[in-house]
Amino acid sequence: MTKAEIVTEIVKKTGLEKDAVEATVEGIMQTIKSSMADGENVYLRGFGTFLLKKRAAKTGRNISQNTAVKIPAHVIPAFKPAKEFVADVTSRLKVK
Secondary structure, three states, X not given: OOHHHHXXXXXXXXXXXXHHHHHHHXXXXXXXHHHHHOOOOEEXXXXXXXXXXXXXXXXXXXXXXXXXXXXXXXXXXXXXEOHHHHHHHHHXXXXX
8 A cells, every 4th residue: 555545545544635644644644754864763552663774893794705894883773572562463464
């Protein structure tokens, strides 16, 4: 599902104007991005947590040149779904 499809679904369900919904969705995404860029985790109860994971420095391998490569320590954004989120998704999806 794309951002445009999300906006369309919200418009259908709420009856709000498309421009207002688009601005709200974009605002939520910008707020999450800027909070994480400032080093803060974002907690959405019942949905999940957008968090920053710290990765230690390590030595990797460039297999095409068969050389060792130093990978510096870095921070990556991650998402951890809430238990309710996981339960809802797994109850709707039945693996055959």
